[in-house]
Amino acid sequence: KKAHRKLALKFHPDKNQGCEEAAKEFLLVQQAYECLSDPAERKWYDEHRESILRGGKGFGDGAGDDDIESSFIFDVTPFHFSGCFDGYGDNEGGFFQVYREVFENILKGEKDGWISEGNIDETEMPNAHLPSDFGFGSTEWKDVSNFYNSWESFTSCLSFAYADKYDARQADSRWERRRIDEENRKARKIAKKERN
Numbered sequence: 001k002k003a004h005r006k007l008a009l010k011f012h013p014d015k016n017q018g019c020e021e022a023a024k025e026f027l028l029v030q031q032a033y034e035c036l037s038d039p040a041e042r043k044w045y046d047e048h049r050e051s052i053l054r055g056g057k058g059f060g061d062g063a064g065d066d067d068i069e070s071s072f073i074f075d076v077t078p079f080h081f082s083g084c085f086d087g088y089g090d091n092e093g094g095f096f097q098v099y100r101e102v103f104e105n106i107l108k109g110e111k112d113g114w115i116s117e118g119n120i121d122e123t124e125m126p127n128a129h130l131p132s133d134f135g136f137g138s139t140e141w142k143d144v145s146n147f148y149n150s151w152e153s154f155t156s157c158l159s160f161a162y163a164d165k166y167d168a169r170q171a172d173s174r175w176e177r178r179r180i181d182e183e184n185r186k187a188r189k190i191a192k193k194e195r196n
Contacts, residue, residue: 004033031083073113073158073195074105090136100134103151107132113158126157156195163191 007029009015016022035041078084085098107130114125122128131147164184171177 004029008033028083031081035081074102074109076102076106088137090138096134096136103134104132110157113156127154130154156192158192158195160188160191160195163187 008026011022011026011029013023013026016026035045079098079102085095086093088095090096107127110127111122111125114122119125130150133147135144135147165187166180166183168177168180168184171180
């Protein structure tokens with residue numbers, strides 16, 4: 001609270017009249033305070049802190065192997081906050097332009113991942129029916145409603161094999177292979193939960 005108050009006073013628009021940069025900084029300070037003062041948001045931030053500080057790249061602990069994660073998985077972490085767009089217009093950097101690209105990238109990543117896992121036809125992908133066009137400020141409500149209804153129950157169709165901790169082919173016995181499979185299943189489940 002003390003740090004928030006200090007920064008809020010420093011960048012307050014009344015103290016920095018006409019300074020656009022100070023107004024943007026003040027907005028970021030206010031958004032950070034709102035995030036950290038809400039217990040649910042704070043919990044989410046604490047759980048994803050490392051990913052946010054690394055720029056939202058990778059699921060792993062940063063040890064190296066996890067950074068190869070998968071080039072097709074689009075990271076949505078930077079887009080969870082209103083500071084990622086500037087205004088609610090259709091212009092460059094505006095709400096509709098930013099989130100249009102986000103949804104297009106998510107769907108493109110799903111398609112690329114589907115193909116990279118050995119599937120031949122992307123039309124057979126479970127998420128192929130999802131609309132990729134987020135729309136504009138002038139989009140009709142029925143189209144907006146259709147878009148959100150389609151994406152509401154989104155779950156990735158990927159296998160998350162990149163999250164496997166062990167190579168099951170290197171098991172010496174059936175018992176060891178079962179344990180490896182069990183650990184890999186847990187790792188995939190965690191990765192899928194992070195993604196969805």
